[in-house]
Amino acid sequence: MAQAQLVIRSGETPPSGSPRSPRRRRYDREQVITAAVFLAPALVVLAVFVFYPILAAGQISLTSWNGFDPVQPFVGLGNYQRLAQDPEFWNSLAVTVGYALGVCVLSVVSGLAIALLLDAPLRGLGIYRSIYFLPVVTSSVAAAIVWRYLLDPSGLVNSVLAQFGIAGPDWLQDRYLALGALTLLTVWKNIGFNAVLYLTALQALPHSIYEAAGLDGASGWQKLRHLTIPLLSPMTFFVVVQALITSFQAFDLVYVFTEGGPRGGTDVLGMFMYRTAFRLGDFGYGTAIAFVTLALVLGVTLVQWRVTGSDGTER
C-alpha cells in the first residue's frame, strides 16, 4: 500500500497474566500458538513480497542484470559510479528536487490556509470538506488526463486567459512550464488531504493559550505567527515528509501527464527508474536508482527530524 505513517499510541499489550521471572520469560502456550497461526498469513505475504525484495534489491543493484538471463553479472559499485557520471541522472535529480521543493512549500501553505478557514463554526463545512477531498480519491491517471485536457493549447485554461487578452502558452511543451504544471497538479490533488491533517491538528490545540494571548492583547495575526504556526510544527513536519515522499516516488501522474517530457523537463526519478529497468531492461542500474532515491528521502527526513526535534516541538 502507499506511504503511510502512524502515530502509535502508547496502548501497550496487557500483561499476559503469568508473573515474569527476570531471567527467562514464560509464555502462555495457547497465546503463542494463536499468535503463530494469526501472524502466519500476513507475515508470509510480507516476507515474500516486501522484505525479501528489499534484500534482493540490494544484491541486484550490484549487478548488470538485464532481468532475463539466469546470470547476474556482478559489477560491484559500478552502477553507482555510472549514476554519478550520468547526465540523465543529474537532470532527473534536479527535476525531482525542484518538484519536491515546490510541492512541499505549496502543500504546507495551501493545506494550512484551508484548514484555518475551516477551523471555526461555519455553515457548509461538511460540503467544503467533501469538495476539497474529491481530487484525493481520484486516481492519478484520471487527474493527469483531465489536466492534460485543461492545459491543451486549445483547452480551458488558455481559453480563459484569452478572455483577458493573454495568449496562453503550450504548457506541456516548455520544460519549466510543464514542471510547474506538474507541481500544481500534485498540490491540487493532495490539497484536501493536507487540509484535513492540519484541521485535525488545529482542533487539538488548547483553547486556554489563545484566551491568555487574547487577554494580553495579541492580534489575530500575532496569535497565528507566534502560537498557531509553532504549535503546528509537528504536523508541518509530517506534511513536509509526506510531500517529499510523494514527490520522490511520483510516477503515475508523470507517466500519464507528460511521460517525463518535454525533453526530460519532468523526468522525475520514478520515471527515470521505470524507463531504465522496464523499458531498457537494465534492472541492475534501475535498482541502483531506486536505492539512491531511498537514501535521499531517508537522509532528508532525518535532517528534517533533527531540525524540528531540536527545538522541542516534537510531540
Place this chain on the structure above:
Amino acid sequence: MTRAQAGRLVRHAILILGSVVVVVPFLWMFTTSLQTRAETYTNSSILPTSWHWENYLRAWQSAPFAQYYVNSLVMAVGIVAGHLVFDALAAYAFARLDFPGKNVLFPVLLAGLMVPTFVTVIPAYTIVANLGWIDTYAALIVPRLADVFGILLLRQYFVTIPVELEEAARIDGCSRAGTFFRVIVPLSSPAFATLGIFSFLFAWNDFLWPLLVTNNDDMRTIQLGLSSFVGRYGTSWNYLMAGTLTATIPSIVVFLFFQRALVRGIASTGLKD
C-alpha cells in the same frame, strides 16, 4: 454588518473560490464527455449544445472497458478481503497476544513501511514472473493480500477496546482465538470499514504494479486501460473524458458513502497514496 459576519463572508468567499478551482476540472470532464468532438475544441460554453450520451457507448466500445472494470473489481475485492482477514489477524496478535520475538518483529514491520515501493518493485516483479503469474489475477492480488499499514491501523483500534471484555469471555471458557472472533471483531466495525475503504481506493487507483504484471489487454485494469486510451484516442477529448469519468465514479461513490469513516481514518493516521 458586524465584524464577525464580515469575517465569515470573506472566509466563505475564499473557500468558494478554492472549491471552484477544485471542482471545475470534474465539471469540465462531465460536460466535455457529452460534447461532439468539434465542440471540445471551441470551449464556447460550459454546457454542451446537445447532449451526446452515446459518447459513453462509443468510448466503451472502442476499448474493452467492461473487461477493465471487471479486472479492477476482482483485484480490489480480493485485496480488500485479504487486508480485512490477514491484517486483522496479525493486528490482534500484536495488540493482545504475548509471544517471543514480538518486540523485534513489530519495529521491523514499522521500518518496512518506510521503504518506497520503487525499491521492492523490481525483485517482486521477478518473483511473480518466475512463478508464471504474469497476466493472472494472482499477480494482481496475492502480493498485496497483507500490508503493514492495515496491521497498524487495526492494532491501534484493538488496543482501545477494554481488556475486561475479553477477560469476561475467557472466564466463560472462551479461547484466545474465540475472544478475537466473538469480542474484538464485532466491536471493531468502524476500524474495518475505514481499512476496507482505504484498501479499495488504493487498489482501484493503483497503477505501477498492474502496469508491470499485466501485458495482455484482457488482464489490464481500468487505470491502465485509461492510460492506454490516452495514447490511442488522445485527441478525441469527448471519448477520453467519458472514459475518465466512468473510471472515476466508483472512487467518488465509495468516498461519498463513506467519507466520515475515511476522513476520520486520515485524521487519526495520516495516510496518502
